[in-house]
Amino acid sequence: MKKFKVVIADDHPIVLMGVRELIEKDILFEVTEQAGTPSDLIKILNVSSPNIVITDFNMPDDHVYGDGIKLINYILRNYSSTDIIVLTMLTNSLIISSLYDLGVRGVVFKNGDLKELIVALNVVSQGGCYYPPNFSLKPMSLRNQEDVKKKISKISVKEFEILRHFVSGLSVGEIAVLLNRSIKTVSAQKISAMRKLELESDQDLLKFCIAKNIFDN
Structure with missing residues (x-):
């Protein structure tokens, strides 16, 4: 059986360990690499092509690629064959909605049940988008600006x-x-x-x- 290759990124080693153990219990997915900083994550993506990246939203102290929206936008533009699931403590509906607008395929909240991550992986691996339970995706409008x-x-x-x-x-x-x-x-x-x-x-x-x-x- 062909497994989906997954790379995980988080600046907390305990989170990385817990997420890796959780994913590796599922026979459909294989964690091939893990990163503790945005720069480490980009180095991995430069030499491999995972099916899915699971990344934290806030990973501070990286002045090269930054974190949050900037990092995720960079990954989406430069590694289009890799889907992104964001694992985050952030629950701001505006930010979350914007992540989906950018092209993120799923968001999982750290303060919820981490088993939802497996659900998200299954949905995304089948070409869908995963939305957190009870989260309402609110479309946003932006006026066209010529100047x-x-x-x-x-x-x-x-x-x-x-x-x-x-x-x-x-x-x-x-x-x-x-x-x-x-x-x-x-x-x-x-x-x-x-x-x-x-x-x-x-x-x-x-x-x-x-x-x-x-x-x-």
Whole structure:
């Protein structure tokens, strides 16, 4: 029987071990490699072609490929023959919906039953998309912008930094702590950036940044 080749990536060794043990109990799947950083994951993908990658959403301290949306978008664009399942603690519906918009084939929540990962693997291996239990996929709209570059050029360095962290999945409060700014300041700078981009909601902002690959460099 031909097995589906799976690569797993997570910055927590215990998670890697647990996920590997779980998957290897299923005769349909074989864990061929595992990675602890985004750079390690990309090195693996450069020399092998797994059927499925299971990756954490947040794997910090990698300044080459980043993590979150940036990393996943990079994998989807450069390794199109490999399907992606995201294993994450993140439950932000806007981020999760955006992952599916990008082309992710499944999302499994770490705070749920990890056995759902096997269900997700089976669905994805058969060409389907796996959605977490009780998760409602909400379509998002993005207004067409003819002068995107002009609008982006109006955003200050500090505002741009806030948007980058927002798109990675951090809340305003978490960004404030990370950047050592007050929540009021971060909120005001985020709102200012949205006005310059002529966007009215967090949903529009997230979709805009992803669709335009603003943080892909």
